[in-house]
Amino acid sequence: MRARDLAAPFPTVALDTPAIEAARLLAGQDLPGLIVLDERGYPSTILAGTQVLRMAIPQYCMDDPTLARVIDEAAADVILRELGDRTVAQVLPRQTADLAVVAPDATVLEIAALMARTRTPLVAVVDKDKTMLGAITLDALLDRMLTA
Amino acid sequence: MRARDLAAPFPTVALDTPAIEAARLLAGQDLPGLIVLDERGYPSTILAGTQVLRMAIPQYCMDDPTLARVIDEAAADVILRELGDRTVAQVLPRQTADLAVVAPDATVLEIAALMARTRTPLVAVVDKDKTMLGAITLDALLDRMLTA
Numbered sequence: 001m002r003a004r005d006l007a008a009p010f011p012t013v014a015l016d017t018p019a020i021e022a023a024r025l026l027a028g029q030d031l032p033g034l035i036v037l038d039e040r041g042y043p044s045t046i047l048a049g050t051q052v053l054r055m056a057i058p059q060y061c062m063d064d065p066t067l068a069r070v071i072d073e074a075a076a077d078v079i080l081r082e083l084g085d086r087t088v089a090q091v092l093p094r095q096t097a098d099l100a101v102v103a104p105d106a107t108v109l110e111i112a113a114l115m116a117r118t119r120t121p122l123v124a125v126v127d128k129d130k131t132m133l134g135a136i137t138l139d140a141l142l143d144r145m146l147t148a
Numbered sequence: 149m150r151a152r153d154l155a156a157p158f159p160t161v162a163l164d165t166p167a168i169e170a171a172r173l174l175a176g177q178d179l180p181g182l183i184v185l186d187e188r189g190y191p192s193t194i195l196a197g198t199q200v201l202r203m204a205i206p207q208y209c210m211d212d213p214t215l216a217r218v219i220d221e222a223a224a225d226v227i228l229r230e231l232g233d234r235t236v237a238q239v240l241p242r243q244t245a246d247l248a249v250v251a252p253d254a255t256v257l258e259i260a261a262l263m264a265r266t267r268t269p270l271v272a273v274v275d276k277d278k279t280m281l282g283a284i285t286l287d288a289l290l291d292r293m294l295t296a
Contacts, residue, residue, distance in 0.1 A: 027290035
């Protein structure tokens with residue numbers, strides 16, 4: 001059982017996708033995270049759902065929970081204003097060193113260790129010429145690990 | 149819209165639940181994480197799915213990806229041996245300072261900021277006498293935030 005056997009189609013966004021559209025994709029399809037492709041179609045950033053959420057929250061809410069408590073405004077309005085007309089590239093956090101990408105021959109244990117290390121319930125499977133073959137979610141991986 | 153309006157029933161595990169059973173619950177029901185209750189029924193630890201996965205992986209796989217690559221054994225066997233007969237309490241990571249718990253009157257922005265800060269796509273809603281009213285998943289929160 002290798003990464004290539006587990007890779008499944010997964011929706012992606014581009015760097016110039018509107019950030020609000022990326023958030024709606026995550027929410028609408030109940031995805032565990034987002035895969036952002038660069039101009040060549042290579043995964044440049046892979047975010048857990050909570051990191052996507054973070055992009056949509058004003059920094060003052062992150063810094064001070066008491067402020068988030070007293071905001072007398074619908075959360076949806078605050079978030080729409082935060083994301084506004086910005087693109088994914090404009091709201092992306094700086095990528096951590098460890099990109100959640102594996103080669104097609106990665107073992108189940110390698111994939112699991114990468115998910116645990118990056119805390120991302122989603123890895124992209126990428127072959128030698130940097131084509132994305134698909135993605136593996138934590139749910140799919142656990143199903144294989146525990147029912148084998 | 150407050151936490152009490154969003155709280156929904158969510159499966160929990162106890163400290164003496166076998167760890168392998170907790171992992172199977174996560175996998176079988178595609179949960180975003182696990183809520184561990186203490187003896188009084190109060191959430192003592194809330195883990196993202198990737199943190200549950202981490203409990204099931206031997207430390208040498210986490211430390212050295214090249215070892216995970218060469219293990220000539222089914223991942224399921226490695227994991228079963230790692231979890232063995234241990235209970236949830238025995239394999240739990242040390243809880244981080246920030247427990248993903250909110251009061252019933254927490255606002256959507258407070259809940260969102262807590263999920264983003266703890267990187268846990270799941271919060272428990274707990275009232276003053278420390279009874280758990282239910283949980284809010286990232287998916288449920290995003291649905292409310294983006295369709296309001």
